Amino acid sequence: MKNNKTRKISKLKNDSKWAALMLTPNILGFLMFMLIPMVATFALSFTKYDMLRPPKFIGFNNYIKMFKDPIAREVTLNTIIYTVITVPTGMAISLLLAVLLDQKIALKRFYRACYFLPAISSMVVVSIVWQWIYNPEYGILNYFLSLIGINGPKWLQDARTSLVAIAIVGIWKNAGYNMLLFLSGLQGISTSYYEAATLDGASKWQQFKYVTLPLLKPTTFFIFIMSIIGSFQVFDQVMLMTKGGPGRSSSVLVHYLYQNAFQYFDMGYACALAYLLFFLVLILTLFNMRAEKKMGEIY
Amino acid sequence: MKKKKKAKKTIKITPVRIITHVLLMLGAATMLVPFIWMLSSSFKSLTEVFAFPPTLFGEAFKWENYFEISGRFNYFHYFLNSIKVSLWVVIFQVFTSATAGYVFAKMNFPGRDKIFTLYLATMMVPFHVTVITNFLQMSNYGLVNTLWSLMLPATVSTFGTFLMRQFFITVPNELIEAAKIDGCNPFTTFFRIAFPLAKSTIATLAIFSFMGVWNDYFTPLVYLNDQRKYTLPLGLASMQGMYSTNWPVLMAASVIAVLPVLIAFIFAQDAFVKGVMMSGLKD
Numbered sequence: 001m002k003n004n005k006t007r008k009i010s011k012l013k014n015d016s017k018w019a020a021l022m023l024t025p026n027i028l029g030f031l032m033f034m035l036i037p038m039v040a041t042f043a044l045s046f047t048k049y050d051m052l053r054p055p056k057f058i059g060f061n062n063y064i065k066m067f068k069d070p071i072a073r074e075v076t077l078n079t080i081i082y083t084v085i086t087v088p089t090g091m092a093i094s095l096l097l098a099v100l101l102d103q104k105i106a107l108k109r110f111y112r113a114c115y116f117l118p119a120i121s122s123m124v125v126v127s128i129v130w131q132w133i134y135n136p137e138y139g140i141l142n143y144f145l146s147l148i149g150i151n152g153p154k155w156l157q158d159a160r161t162s163l164v165a166i167a168i169v170g171i172w173k174n175a176g177y178n179m180l181l182f183l184s185g186l187q188g189i190s191t192s193y194y195e196a197a198t199l200d201g202a203s204k205w206q207q208f209k210y211v212t213l214p215l216l217k218p219t220t221f222f223i224f225i226m227s228i229i230g231s232f233q234v235f236d237q238v239m240l241m242t243k244g245g246p247g248r249s250s251s252v253l254v255h256y257l258y259q260n261a262f263q264y265f266d267m268g269y270a271c272a273l274a275y276l277l278f279f280l281v282l283i284l285t286l287f288n289m290r291a292e293k294k295m296g297e298i299y
Numbered sequence: 300m301k302k303k304k305k306a307k308k309t310i311k312i313t314p315v316r317i318i319t320h321v322l323l324m325l326g327a328a329t330m331l332v333p334f335i336w337m338l339s340s341s342f343k344s345l346t347e348v349f350a351f352p353p354t355l356f357g358e359a360f361k362w363e364n365y366f367e368i369s370g371r372f373n374y375f376h377y378f379l380n381s382i383k384v385s386l387w388v389v390i391f392q393v394f395t396s397a398t399a400g401y402v403f404a405k406m407n408f409p410g411r412d413k414i415f416t417l418y419l420a421t422m423m424v425p426f427h428v429t430v431i432t433n434f435l436q437m438s439n440y441g442l443v444n445t446l447w448s449l450m451l452p453a454t455v456s457t458f459g460t461f462l463m464r465q466f467f468i469t470v471p472n473e474l475i476e477a478a479k480i481d482g483c484n485p486f487t488t489f490f491r492i493a494f495p496l497a498k499s500t501i502a503t504l505a506i507f508s509f510m511g512v513w514n515d516y517f518t519p520l521v522y523l524n525d526q527r528k529y530t531l532p533l534g535l536a537s538m539q540g541m542y543s544t545n546w547p548v549l550m551a552a553s554v555i556a557v558l559p560v561l562i563a564f565i566f567a568q569d570a571f572v573k574g575v576m577m578s579g580l581k582d
Binding site: 122123 | 411576
């Protein structure tokens with residue numbers, strides 16, 4: 001009996017050793033490239049550091065500078081505008097596509113592949129093609145608009161439309177991905193709900209409103225959070241298509257962070273901006289989690 | 300067979316069905332037109348690209364555009380660099396994620412769940428919070444401007460670890476006990492029993508990390524400034540800046556850049572779809 005127990009303990013210890021050994025490469029990478037950099041970024045956000053001289057502690061000055069910096073305010077506002085444009089529109093389009101595809105329908109796989117094509121292509125390729133689409137002189141978008149009698153704007157070259165143009169590309173690229181998430185949510189809804197609703201004489205629209213939408217709420221919530229987090233980190237298409245311009249009209253938080261860190265080499269300030277981004281994402285996530293918890297109580 | 304017949308019978312042409320198809324076609328066209336134009340202009344001459352109104356086909360197929368790419372740019376280098384980085388990242392990410400995922404799912408040691416919670420928590424931390432100090436770290440090691448700066452930090456993935464753990468949890472404990480009784484140590488149990496079972500999840504993770512690395516623009520932009528070290532996305536972006544007037548050649552280069560992911564997608568559509576759906580799982 002006693003022997004058995006000690007054997008068990010020694011086996012557990014042995015297991016722990018193996019576990020530690022098997023975990024080492026992963027933990028090492030996690031510490032080196034994830035956790036320590038996270039902490040170091042926070043520490044550096046309280047310093048002035050240009051990579052030439054050693055970091056100098058300056059307390060909260062970077063954060064104070066951030067609140068006074070009109071550019072920081074403008075890029076944060078642009079990021080929020082971008083989010084407000086892309087998230088609801090993108091979700092509505094993805095949901096529509098998912099509902100349409102969630103039927104017995106011919107060419108299902110073909111449609112799914114088409115919608116997913118932008119999602120698997122790199123933003124660089126997408127940006128190159130969209131720059132042609134947006135070109136005021138020979139682009140296809142203004143050509144189509146001219147067919148219905150609209151004189152198209154200069155899209156990327158106009159401060160009034162540049163952010164919208166960037167947002168359209170964002171919506172276009174992510175529509176298929178979110179559609180797929182919605183589709184898997186829809187397939188999780190039991191058909192018996194619809195059968196019952198049909199028996200009660202509910203129309204298609206009523207079924208959608210009173211069965212599909214409420215039961216799809218967890219999926220919708222998840223996509224909502226992920227889309228917001230994603231759109232707060234938008235960078236590629238900004239850097240590739242407008243470089244933030246004209247002026248600062250399409251510059252976003254990550255773009256400004258990139259400029260500060262890797263063009264102006266103001267590392268301390270860039271770290272403070274990184275934590276502003278982190279803070280905003282954290283607030284949104286916590287807020288959403290609370291709302292979701294409340295929703296859980298309702299059901 | 301019987302089922303098929305039944306399905307055919309129930310499909311009627313109704314107005315709703317027609318509207319559905321029209322909408323789906325419209326959506327598909329919106330998604331496809333940019334790619335079709337990319338393909339068609341990669342075969343056009345320089346003047347045809349700027350034709351207004353735009354035309355779908357040029358006078359003749361100009362294959363020359365495809366041969367001109369490597370003559371004008373270090374395109375071959377970009378491609379090779381992309382392949383190097385992708386191979387490294389896919390292989391190591393799968394290996395480190397699978398071993399750690401297995402430990403988190405099936406092995407016991409003190410503090411296991413706390414560490415895993417930490418992993419989960421960092422999954423929502425924006426990438427940009429770590430990139431600055433990772434850059435400083437790489438610069439300290441003298442690795443900036445080498446492909447190592449792209450490969451090393453991507454060796455471990457929290458998402459991959461999470462994905463693999465989710466799979467290994469579903470493996471029955473009896474199977475692992477049986478392997479132990481047969482004299483396997485924990486590593487051989489993992490490698491011979493659990494790892495082969497995880498084939499489809501591994502395929503999903505591999506394809507996901509491949510897509511991520513192959514298309515990544517931000518990381519190379521930060522770490523690389525030597526033209527010969529560029530990966531495809533960065534190379535393409537620089538080609539556009541350097542030689543923006545030659546659209547046909549640029550489009551041909553873009554077509555080639557998209558092809559590998561497209562081929563992977565065509566052959567493994569279900570693994571892709573599974574990956575998206577898995578990324579939608581919370582716990």
